[in-house]
Amino acid sequence: MKFTSSPLLSQLLPAWRARFVAALLLLAFGVLAARSVYLQVVRNDFLQQKGESRYSRVIELSATRGRIVDRSGDVMAVSTPVKSIWAIPEDARLTPSQARELAALTEMDVRELNRRLATEKDFIFIKRQIPPDTAEKIAALNLPGIHQQREYRRYYPGGEVTAHILGFTGVEDKGQEGIELAFDAQLAGKPGSRRVIKDRLGRIVEDVESIKSPQEGKDLALALDAKIQYLAFTHLKQALAEHKAKAGGVVVLDAKNGEVLALANLPAYNPNNRLKLTGAQLRNRALTDVFEPGSTMKPFTAALALEKGRFRFDSQIQTAPGRLTIGNATIHDAHMHGILTVAQVVQKSSNVGTAKIAATFAPEEMWQMFDELGFGRPLRLGFPGEVGGRLRPFKTWRPIEQATMAYGHGISVTLMQLARAYLAFARDGDLIPLSLTRLESPPLAGKSIFSAQTAREVRAMLEMAVQPGGTAPKAQIPGYRVAGKTGTAHKLEGGAYAERYVSAFVGFAPASNPKLVVAVMIDEPSAGKYYGGEVAAPVFAQVMAGSLRTLGVPPDAPLRPVQVAREPAPLVPEKL
Amino acid sequence: MLRLNLALIAIVLASALGAVASQHKARKSFTEMERELERMRQLEVEWGQLQLEQSTWAAHARIEKVARERLHMKPPVAGQVLAVEGPR
Numbered sequence: 001m002k003f004t005s006s007p008l009l010s011q012l013l014p015a016w017r018a019r020f021v022a023a024l025l026l027l028a029f030g031v032l033a034a035r036s037v038y039l040q041v042v043r044n045d046f047l048q049q050k051g052e053s054r055y056s057r058v059i060e061l062s063a064t065r066g067r068i069v070d071r072s073g074d075v076m077a078v079s080t081p082v083k084s085i086w087a088i089p090e091d092a093r094l095t096p097s098q099a100r101e102l103a104a105l106t107e108m109d110v111r112e113l114n115r116r117l118a119t120e121k122d123f124i125f126i127k128r129q130i131p132p133d134t135a136e137k138i139a140a141l142n143l144p145g146i147h148q149q150r151e152y153r154r155y156y157p158g159g160e161v162t163a164h165i166l167g168f169t170g171v172e173d174k175g176q177e178g179i180e181l182a183f184d185a186q187l188a189g190k191p192g193s194r195r196v197i198k199d200r201l202g203r204i205v206e207d208v209e210s211i212k213s214p215q216e217g218k219d220l221a222l223a224l225d226a227k228i229q230y231l232a233f234t235h236l237k238q239a240l241a242e243h244k245a246k247a248g249g250v251v252v253l254d255a256k257n258g259e260v261l262a263l264a265n266l267p268a269y270n271p272n273n274r275l276k277l278t279g280a281q282l283r284n285r286a287l288t289d290v291f292e293p294g295s296t297m298k299p300f301t302a303a304l305a306l307e308k309g310r311f312r313f314d315s316q317i318q319t320a321p322g323r324l325t326i327g328n329a330t331i332h333d334a335h336m337h338g339i340l341t342v343a344q345v346v347q348k349s350s351n352v353g354t355a356k357i358a359a360t361f362a363p364e365e366m367w368q369m370f371d372e373l374g375f376g377r378p379l380r381l382g383f384p385g386e387v388g389g390r391l392r393p394f395k396t397w398r399p400i401e402q403a404t405m406a407y408g409h410g411i412s413v414t415l416m417q418l419a420r421a422y423l424a425f426a427r428d429g430d431l432i433p434l435s436l437t438r439l440e441s442p443p444l445a446g447k448s449i450f451s452a453q454t455a456r457e458v459r460a461m462l463e464m465a466v467q468p469g470g471t472a473p474k475a476q477i478p479g480y481r482v483a484g485k486t487g488t489a490h491k492l493e494g495g496a497y498a499e500r501y502v503s504a505f506v507g508f509a510p511a512s513n514p515k516l517v518v519a520v521m522i523d524e525p526s527a528g529k530y531y532g533g534e535v536a537a538p539v540f541a542q543v544m545a546g547s548l549r550t551l552g553v554p555p556d557a558p559l560r561p562v563q564v565a566r567e568p569a570p571l572v573p574e575k576l
Numbered sequence: 577m578l579r580l581n582l583a584l585i586a587i588v589l590a591s592a593l594g595a596v597a598s599q600h601k602a603r604k605s606f607t608e609m610e611r612e613l614e615r616m617r618q619l620e621v622e623w624g625q626l627q628l629e630q631s632t633w634a635a636h637a638r639i640e641k642v643a644r645e646r647l648h649m650k651p652p653v654a655g656q657v658l659a660v661e662g663p664r
Contacts, residue, residue, distance in 0.1 A: 064624075067627075074634070075631045076631075079624070080624050080625050157628055157631035161636075161637070203607045203610070204606070204607065204610045206602075206603060206606060230636035479657065
C-alpha cells in the first residue's frame, strides 16, 4: 500500500489542534523576541559594562616632579621612583624565617617588625621609600599580605650646602619649604589616567580613551650658581667655627640683573636625611630673620645728604669730642676723630658724624628713602616665612630715634633686603627686583632712588672704607677694587642692648663697574673679636674673590705679577 | 549573474579577512609601542639617577677634597695670577 493512500490521511483531525501548535510556536518566538529586547535594549548598558570589565582596565599614569637645576644646568634636586612596603596585618602570617628575611631587607629589628604586624589595623606601612632593587628582592620572597606601592623620593645632591634655598618636599612629594614650596605649582606634576584593553597575558592591546592626561612637572632653572653657593657656604662655615658664632648668612647678588647667585645660612641640615631636625637648623635666616644693620646703614644716610644737596662729598663735620647728646641719650664713637669730611664719616664709621648729618633731614625724607629701598616690607620672592623687618612710621620718630636709625639702630632688616638696597650703589642709583630664577634678559631699568652722581660718590666713600684708614682693610681682594661697609650692632634682648653682637659686611666689586653684591652676617661671634671688619669682612673677601674668579670678571686693579711670563727669545744660531 | 555574485562574495571575504588581519596587526604594533613607551619611562628614570650620580661625584666639596689631598693643588696666591686680555 502506498503511503499517499493511507487511510490515516483521510481521517480528519479537529482544526483547533493545528491552530494550537501554531499558537504555541508563535508564543515561543514571542518569548524569545521579548528576551532579546530585554537583553539588548533594557539591560544593554549593564551587560556591556560587565563585559568590558573583563578586558578593559583603567590605569593610573604617574607624573614626576620637575627637576631643579642651577644656572648652568647642574641638577640640584631630582625625584626618582622608590617603593614603599605595606601590609595587611591580618593576611601577613609570616613564618619566623620569613619575618627574619623581611626584617633584614628592610633594615629593621625582627621584634619591631612583629610588633607592627601584631596591630589591629587594616593597613600599615612597614617601610617607606626604599630603593627599587631592595623592593624587588622583597617581592621575590612572595610573602603573603605584604604589598608594594610606587612612590617618588627627592634627592638633593648638594646636601646641606643648598638646604635652605631649595627647601624640601614631604613624603607625598609636595613642597614644604624653600623653592620647593615657593614654586610648587610649577614643579609638581599632575597624575592622569586612561582606559585600555588588555589581552589574556596582561599586555595592553588597545587604547580606549584617555580619561585625564598626566602633566609632568616642569623643570626649574634657578639663578643660583652651584660653585658660588659652595664658596659662600664653606667660607661661612669656617668663619662660624673660627669665631664660635651662633649663626650666620651670606647672600650673593648679580648687580647687573638682580639674580640671587647664592644664599647660604648656618646652622644648616641635610635635606636627604631629616631626622632630628631643629627649628634653628630650618631657619632661612637671610630671609626670615631680622637684625639691626648697624653701620651698614650709614652709606644711605650719606647718600641722602648728597642727594638733597645739603652736604658735599668733602663737607666738613666736627665729630669731637666723640659724644653727642640728643634729649637725654648720648651717642658715642668707638674712636675720637675730630673734624671729618662726609666721606671720612662713612670711611671711619663715625656715629656722631652720621647723627649730625641725619639731624638736617625731615623725618619724612628719611622714611621715604628707607621705604623706597624696600625696608619694612617683605621682598615677596615667594619664599615661605619672608619678613619685612621693622620701619616705624615717621610720625612717631623722636629726634634720638632718627639719629640712631641713621646708623642702623632702631630699624631692623633681613640680610636679603640689605643686600638688595646696596644694589642702588652698585648700579647707578636705581633699584631692581630680585629673582631666584635664571633670567633670560636683564630687567628694564629699575626705580631710581639716587642720582648716578650720588651713587658714584658713595661708591668712592665705600672704596675708602676698605682701604687703609677705613674700618675694613680685611675686605680687600688683590687685583680688584672693592667697596663696602662694615656693621657691628649690639643685639636687642628683652628691650635692652646686650653685650652680644651681630657683625655684618655688605659690599660690591669690582668698584669700577660693579658685578656682584655680597652681604655677610654673623650672629654672636664669641671668640673675642666681634667687629664687622674683623669677623664678616674676611668672609666677604673670600667669597667675593672666589666668585669673581669663577665668573671670569677681569681685574680692575691688576697686580704686578711676581713672575712675568715671557715668550722665550728665539734661538738665533750665532754666526761666526 | 552568478559570476558577478561569486566575484562580490570573494571581494567581501577578502575585505573581511583584511579587516581582521589589520586589526590584529594594529594590536601587535600597539603592544610594541606600549613596550617602547615603558622603556622610555625606564630610561628617563635611569637618566635621573645618572644625573644624580654625576652631581654627587662632581660635588664641589668632593672636587676640592681630591684637588687638595690627592693632587696637592692649592689656590694661587696674589701675584701668581696673570691676567691675559684676549683680542677683541
